[in-house]
Amino acid sequence: MPSRGRFVVHCSTETSGSPVSESIQPNVPFIWPEPRVSAGVVAPYASLPFDEVARSSVSIFGVASAIDRQAVEWMEAYLADSAGETRMRLVVSIQPTCRTTEADLLELVRLAERYAGRAAFRVYPERSLRDRSSNLLCFSARDASAVVVLGPAENLGLGPTSPSQANIVTSVSAPTLEACRKWFDYLWGVAGPLQPEIAASMPQLVIPEGDAEAARLWREYRTRCFAQPQGGAAQPKVSVDVKTGEVTLTDHNDRPVESPTAELGVPKLDGVADGIARVFEQGLLVAVDKTSRVPPLEAPVKPEWFGVDSFKQTGMVSSKTSFKVAPFDEATLKKVDRLRRASGDILPHYTYALADGMRWIPKAAIPLFEAALTEANDAAKKLLGVTVGDDIDAFLSTQRDRIRADAQRMYEAYHPGGKIPETAVGNILDELKARLGKTRGEALIPKVAYSPVAFSVGKDTAWSSPWGQAFQLIKGVAEFPREAMTSRFFWQGVRADEDELIQAMNVAGDHLVVEYGSRKAKQRAEHELAIIKQLESSQADVRERCAALWALVTAGDDSVACELLEAAARTGAASA
Numbered sequence: 001m002p003s004r005g006r007f008v009v010h011c012s013t014e015t016s017g018s019p020v021s022e023s024i025q026p027n028v029p030f031i032w033p034e035p036r037v038s039a040g041v042v043a044p045y046a047s048l049p050f051d052e053v054a055r056s057s058v059s060i061f062g063v064a065s066a067i068d069r070q071a072v073e074w075m076e077a078y079l080a081d082s083a084g085e086t087r088m089r090l091v092v093s094i095q096p097t098c099r100t101t102e103a104d105l106l107e108l109v110r111l112a113e114r115y116a117g118r119a120a121f122r123v124y125p126e127r128s129l130r131d132r133s134s135n136l137l138c139f140s141a142r143d144a145s146a147v148v149v150l151g152p153a154e155n156l157g158l159g160p161t162s163p164s165q166a167n168i169v170t171s172v173s174a175p176t177l178e179a180c181r182k183w184f185d186y187l188w189g190v191a192g193p194l195q196p197e198i199a200a201s202m203p204q205l206v207i208p209e210g211d212a213e214a215a216r217l218w219r220e221y222r223t224r225c226f227a228q229p230q231g232g233a234a235q236p237k238v239s240v241d242v243k244t245g246e247v248t249l250t251d252h253n254d255r256p257v258e259s260p261t262a263e264l265g266v267p268k269l270d271g272v273a274d275g276i277a278r279v280f281e282q283g284l285l286v287a288v289d290k291t292s293r294v295p296p297l298e299a300p301v302k303p304e305w306f307g308v309d310s311f312k313q314t315g316m317v318s319s320k321t322s323f324k325v326a327p328f329d330e331a332t333l334k335k336v337d338r339l340r341r342a343s344g345d346i347l348p349h350y351t352y353a354l355a356d357g358m359r360w361i362p363k364a365a366i367p368l369f370e371a372a373l374t375e376a377n378d379a380a381k382k383l384l385g386v387t388v389g390d391d392i393d394a395f396l397s398t399q400r401d402r403i404r405a406d407a408q409r410m411y412e413a414y415h416p417g418g419k420i421p422e423t424a425v426g427n428i429l430d431e432l433k434a435r436l437g438k439t440r441g442e443a444l445i446p447k448v449a450y451s452p453v454a455f456s457v458g459k460d461t462a463w464s465s466p467w468g469q470a471f472q473l474i475k476g477v478a479e480f481p482r483e484a485m486t487s488r489f490f491w492q493g494v495r496a497d498e499d500e501l502i503q504a505m506n507v508a509g510d511h512l513v514v515e516y517g518s519r520k521a522k523q524r525a526e527h528e529l530a531i532i533k534q535l536e537s538s539q540a541d542v543r544e545r546c547a548a549l550w551a552l553v554t555a556g557d558d559s560v561a562c563e564l565l566e567a568a569a570r571t572g573a574a575s576a
Helices: 051-055 069-080 102-114 174-190 196-200 212-227 260-264 271-281 330-340 342-350 363-388 392-414 422-437 467-486 498-505 519-537 542-555 559-575
Strands: 030-032 057-065 087-094 119-125 135-141 146-151 167-172 237-240 247-250 283-288 299-301 311-314 317-320 323-325 352-355 358-362 448-451
Touching: 051 057, 057 174, 069 087, 069 102, 087 174, 102 119, 102 196, 119 174, 135 174, 146 174, 167 174, 271 283, 271 467, 271 542, 283 342, 283 363, 299 422, 323 392, 323 422, 330 342, 330 363, 342 358, 342 363, 342 498, 352 467, 358 363, 363 392, 363 498, 392 422, 467 498, 467 519, 467 542, 519 542, 519 559, 542 559
Parallel strands: 057 087, 087 119
Antiparallel strands: 030 167, 057 135, 135 146, 146 167, 237 247, 283 358, 283 448, 299 323, 311 317, 352 358
């Protein structure tokens, strides 16, 4: 059985030259074919450009045009390699003379039969040779996030592509996915069922052969088109940076030529801004959902049950009186309350601070974080189970005498020699029963809510800038592995495997994580932590501090930070 990732995509290029031996591994979001591939400065993709997206998804839906046996094999591998988890719904668009054959369609029929319930296909024959469908694939991951692959590349992208084709792979928001869902549901409804008799009867049409003269004329036209000067200026020379993919245009004298996007004023991300934006793509805002919180186990009771007014006012002086009753002793109550608030206590170990009250969690750390929540919730329920048991009424009956005695003492504090009414004791027990009853659900500790957040490099105003928040996040990313190696208190309260958590929290390709735990790395960590602290307190421009911190984290280059700190110190001394 073929496995996913074995197919090689050969992209056509417009330039000559031998590509380097290694192919690139694109990260979402990206467009393919990438300029470095089209220019031939790096090798073609070793597999489908979006293969990693497919591997992490649990379902695919969309439309694919002009598929052949290679695409069918990829689909079969996708379904076979997932231990029964993945599902697929595809509409196959075909048009006269396309590469799809009746044999390919019959293979799809057999694939649907082999994976009944998990794979289903429908076919949409286009009206004519001129009609071309979109190619749109929607991938859903286990965490409900979605990635869309959209572009003109046929056959799932398993074929030649032109530099003029833009196939975009990007995460999408819930509203965008909803629009895709509605669009696909309609297309699925109007497409035809892919049945054996339909597959076997597909006409195999071909485009009529042209003559050699027509081919020669087209080649000459194409050559003349690419060499045609504009306004007396020769065609610009195109260079593509092998590391960054940045495109540079120059004239015949190697002088820079302004790019079309620069002429339009399209924002350009430098390496730091692009890197930080991609870090933001890897995580979500997270907050404790207070609406799901189980209330404190101490039950508030009415002061009137103790013969006391809840509110008194004399002239300009007022007072409020309140009472609470605990269902068990203070030590047990503190243990339960500590576990009940575990979401907020656990959260800092798996997240980074963006601002006061705002925390950001890497998507890779969410399973570890939620496993810790589950462990804390189980511990809280176990403690409650041992203390209260399965029958709340039976438990409270054992506490009735203690509660009556404590309530009587409180009553006497306000009414010496008096006796608390038995109805008041009954009311107190009813309140405690209602409060304990709320602990019988699945979750004793509050849930959390995740929300998307993005880094947007727009025009700064007098009141807005993204760089302060970016610095706060990258500072947390930098401090995490360094403090993990140097602080003996760092791992207290952490409910996760150390290596797993370090890798999950490494969203910036930290140079120090590669050597994590070694003596050399620990020494370097102490040195770099000192620099990070200086950058945090420095009055230098926050964007420049971000650049310095980014160089430190990604490349271990502290020279940018040192130069910035020295310059800031000189400026401060001069102004003093």
